Amino acid sequence: MVWKRTISSKTLERAMYASVKVEDKVILIAKVGDKFYGIDAVCSHAKCILGILDQDSLTVKCKCHDAVFDLRTGNMLEPPYVAKDAPKEKLGLKTYQVRDNNGWIEVDV
Ligand code: FES
Numbered sequence: 001m002v003w004k005r006t007i008s009s010k011t012l013e014r015a016m017y018a019s020v021k022v023e024d025k026v027i028l029i030a031k032v033g034d035k036f037y038g039i040d041a042v043c044s045h046a047k048c049i050l051g052i053l054d055q056d057s058l059t060v061k062c063k064c065h066d067a068v069f070d071l072r073t074g075n076m077l078e079p080p081y082v083a084k085d086a087p088k089e090k091l092g093l094k095t096y097q098v099r100d101n102n103g104w105i106e107v108d109v
Pocket residue numbers: 043044045046047048062063064065066067079080081
C-alpha cells in the first residue's frame with residue numbers, strides 16, 4: 001500500500017467530493033456518510049472528468065455523455081448515450097481505498 005496525502009478532511013466535508021491529482025492520475029474522492037470512496041475521475045469513454053455524484057445510489061455520472069459508474073466497484077452501470085452498444089465491462093474504472101489520516105484525506109495508489 002502506498003498512501004498519498006491529498007486534501008484536508010474539512011475541504012472534503014464542505015464539498016462532499018473532489019477530484020484530486022495524485023501522481024499521474026486524477027482521482028475522484030467522495031465521502032458519503034462515514035465512508036470514503038475513490039475512483040478514477042477520467043471517464044473511460046472519451047476522457048471527460050466525472051462529476052455528478054448520487055449519494056443515494058453511490059454512483060457518479062459523467063457530464064459529457066451520461067455514463068454512470070458505481071463508486072464502490074468502478075463498474076459501468078449505464079453506458080454513454082452515444083455508445084449504447086459498448087460493452088460495459090470493458091469501460092469500468094479503477095477504484096481506490098481512501099482514508100482520513102489525522103485530518104488529511106489519503107488515497108492508496
Ligand atoms: S466521456 Fe464520459 S460518457 Fe462520454
